[in-house]
Amino acid sequence: MTSRQSKASAGDAFKSLSDAVAGLLRQELRRGEAEMREKARLGSRGAVLLAAAGVCGGAAAGTAAVTLVRLLDRVLSPRASALAATACLGVAAGIFASRGFRELRPALPLLPTDTLGSLADDLDASESDN
Template identity: 35%
Template sequence: MAPRPRQSSEAEEPVGQLVKQASEQVSQLMRQELRLARAEMQQKGKRFGIGGGLLGGAGVVGFLALQALAATAIVALNLMWPLWVSASTVTAVLAALAAVLAAVGRKQVGQAAPPVPEQAIDGVKADVAEIKEKAHR
């Protein structure tokens, strides 16, 4: 029997084509995933913008309601006291409330500073130290 000639070039060619096709398909899949992610983020961005606008509108209407409530309180107190005393009383109560809210808010902002994820950084440092320790063993 005569030895059969090797057909390595024919066998390798389909494998090469398969690798090329797989590479193209992965690239195409990645591009499609990126387009999908971009579309999703655009949709979420639009919803975020609409939601933010609605929350802003709610804040304005809430502020107007607070002003109406203050006027109502002044009118109600005017039944017992002169108008200037009623207005001064409501103003003093609102000023005291604003001072308390400002103090609590300032304390919260102070606790949030500095704006660095300290716990996450400490966790990463601990992980790196552990990896280094295990690598030296």
């Protein structure tokens, strides 16, 4: 076998291998795309149901507020009971918001800061090597 023939057969083998890998990648991408489409279709139903639950929950909160006002009407004037209910709900909202922000603070910012810092360090190191 001559050197030219071995180079040609090695080149053919490499081309065949790269074509096979490219074909496998295309197949996996198509499969992944189909899977994501199916998940989006299934997830959209759940999102709609959660939105409906949010609307119903908001309506329930509204009727709970009306119930609170009516209960306070028994001991206070209508204006005072509305003001008291508003104050109670406002204080509760403030407490929930404060605690929610306190819980979220460790997760902020939502960017992967450690990874970005590591990438910046790697870039700085590669620039200093050159």
